[in-house]
Amino acid sequence: MPDATRSPAARGDAAEPAAVAELPDPPAPADVHARVVDWFAEHARDLPWRRPECTPWGVLVSEVMLQQTPVARVLPRWEEWLRRWPTPADAAAAPAAEILTVWDRLGYPRRALRLQAAAEAIVDRHGGEVPDTREELRALPGIGEYTAAAVACFAFSRPEVVVDTNIRRVHARVFSGAALPGQTYTAAQRRLAVELMPATEPDGGRTACAWNAATMELGALICTARSPQCAICPVAELCSWRAAGFPPPTEEQKTRGQAWAGTDRQVRGALMAVLRRGEPVEPEALLDGLDLPEASADQRRRCLDSLLADGLAQRTAAGVTLPQ
DNA sequence: AACGCGGGGGT
DNA sequence: ACCCCAGCGTT
Numbered sequence: 001m002p003d004a005t006r007s008p009a010a011r012g013d014a015a016e017p018a019a020v021a022e023l024p025d026p027p028a029p030a031d032v033h034a035r036v037v038d039w040f041a042e043h044a045r046d047l048p049w050r051r052p053e054c055t056p057w058g059v060l061v062s063e064v065m066l067q068q069t070p071v072a073r074v075l076p077r078w079e080e081w082l083r084r085w086p087t088p089a090d091a092a093a094a095p096a097a098e099i100l101t102v103w104d105r106l107g108y109p110r111r112a113l114r115l116q117a118a119a120e121a122i123v124d125r126h127g128g129e130v131p132d133t134r135e136e137l138r139a140l141p142g143i144g145e146y147t148a149a150a151v152a153c154f155a156f157s158r159p160e161v162v163v164d165t166n167i168r169r170v171h172a173r174v175f176s177g178a179a180l181p182g183q184t185y186t187a188a189q190r191r192l193a194v195e196l197m198p199a200t201e202p203d204g205g206r207t208a209c210a211w212n213a214a215t216m217e218l219g220a221l222i223c224t225a226r227s228p229q230c231a232i233c234p235v236a237e238l239c240s241w242r243a244a245g246f247p248p249p250t251e252e253q254k255t256r257g258q259a260w261a262g263t264d265r266q267v268r269g270a271l272m273a274v275l276r277r278g279e280p281v282e283p284e285a286l287l288d289g290l291d292l293p294e295a296s297a298d299q300r301r302r303c304l305d306s307l308l309a310d311g312l313a314q315r316t317a318a319g320v321t322l323p324q
Numbered sequence: 325a326a327c328g329c330g331g332g333g334g335t
Numbered sequence: 336a337c338c339c340c341a342g343c344g345t346t
Contacts, residue, residue, distance in 0.1 A: 066341040073332070074341090107330030111343080144343045164341045184325065185342095216341060225339060226335070257337065260331085269330050310329095327346080335338085 026175040027238035033198050033211055039234035040214030043221070047071065048078065049154075050213075056130035056155035058082055060137075063147045063154075064115045069106050071220075077106055089128045091119035097322035100312065101276055109272055109312055114142025132156040153212050159205030162212040163193045166219025171196065173223060177240035179249040180225065183256065267295050267303040272312065280319035 048054060049062035061081055065074040080102050085091035091099070096113065103112035118140040122130055130151070131137055138148035149160035163185065171192055172181035181189060198207040222229045230236045241247070260266055270290050274281060281289075287300040304320070307313040314323045 063341065068329090068340060068342055069331080070333080070340050105331060107332085108343090110329070114343080142343065146342060150341070162341090165339090166341065186325095220341075255338075257339095258328090263328090263330095265329055265331090272330085325346100327344105329343090331340105333339095335336105 024177070024240060024243040026177075026240050027235070029175075029196050029198075032174060032196075032235050032238055033207065035234040035238070036214045036218055037207060037210045040210065040217055044213070044217055045071075045221075048075070055086075056132070056151065057086070057088055059155035060118070060130055060143075060147075060151050061115065063150050064111055064118075064142055065106055067111060067147065068108060073106065077102065077104060085119075087128065088119040088122040088130065091116055092123045095324060096311070097278075097324055100272075100322050101278070104276070105273070107269075110310055111142055113311055117141035118143060130155065132158070134158065134160050150212075153209050157205065157209055159197065159200045159208030160212075161190075161193050161197055162216070163190065164216060164219075166216045166223075167193065167212070169225060170215050170219045170223045173228075173241035174235055174239050177244040177247070178253060179241060179247060180253040180255070182253045262294055264299065264303050264306070267292060267299055268307055268312075271300075271304060271307055275313055275320065275322050278322075280316060280321045282319045283315075286320050 044050070047062075049059050058078075062074065062078055065078055065081075081091075084098075084102060085094060094116070096116065099112050099116050100109055103109055106112075121140050122128060126136070131140075132152065132155075134148045134152040137143050137151050138145065140148075143151070146162065146164050149162045150164070152158040152160045153162050165181075168181035168185065168189055171189065172178040175192065175196065196211075198211050200208055218233075218235075222233045230239070230242060233239070236242055267290065270292055271286065274286055274289065283304065287297070287304060290300060292300075304313065308315065311323055314321055316324070
């Protein structure tokens with residue numbers, strides 16, 4: 001079983017033949033489609049936003065929450081969100097403070113405000129119904145290329161080209177023979193994803209939609225970034241990365257570790273954690289109360305100002321609070 | 325194309 | 336300690 005960061009070739013095993021220099025031919029897409037879609041039918045996780053009774057709004061909420069946040073942490077927040085606000089109109093009418101409190105520690109709380117703004121736009125422009133085309137979805141706040149395609153596909157069965165980090169990694173390995181796709185989503189990767197889409201005839205795009213979901217799931221469960229489970233992968237025999245001898249990621253492909261300690265993100269997160277307690281706080285008490293010895297007074301002030309500017313915090317007579 | 329933006333669990 | 340996670344908006 002290969003390790004993406006320490007492939008057999010990189011370990012320099014004496015018994016291991018040197019990795020072949022040139023890439024083998026990539027597999028026929030149709031062969032990969034069949035195996036991955038069949039695997040998905042058998043092994044897909046039973047996630048609530050995949051159930052037939054889940055509304056398009058539920059799918060949209062799940063996709064926004066899942067932007068950079070793992071499934072396990074999203075699940076309880078998604079349940080709570082849909083229980084409180086089962087329709088876009090419900091979320092649009094909620095106080096922003098409540099939106100941010102239910103969002104809790106999912107991270108990137110600006111997503112929560114954008115999701116509420118999307119709900120408002122759905123009420124204003126679409127009569128309260130989640131729009132069913134990629135273009136209309138793309139125009140909503142916080143809905144980018146990925147999320148627009150994902151909602152159109154998973155909620156409305158439209159055969160859009162869905163490309164997320166999992167899918168980019170599976171494509172890179174199976175078809176390009178690379179260990180990792182690299183940090184930025186390139187035009188070449190987009191073209192590859194388009195070429196790999198199953199034909200929408202004769203099944204009206206059912207296979208195309210299944211391919212999107214199945215490839216994403218394969219990347220999440222089997223073809224993972226760190227320790228891929230090639231031993232149980234349905235396309236191991238077709239995989240270009242495997243055929244090439246599991247070449248390790250190049251420097252270009254390695255993900256640059258994003259700093260955390262000492263960043264504004266950490267300070268903003270600490271401030272938000274205090275505000276989520278729900279009690280108004282005097283600015284001085286808020287800034288002085290942070291348990292971040294390394295954070296300067298300047299940084300604390302700057303971060304509070306940025307939260308106010310982002311609409312994630314508000315000044316009131318009683319002190320700083322979540323936006324009312 | 326590169327950067328800022330949270331937070332926690334797996335290795 | 337480090338790395339990764341169903342990205343988006345701005346520059």
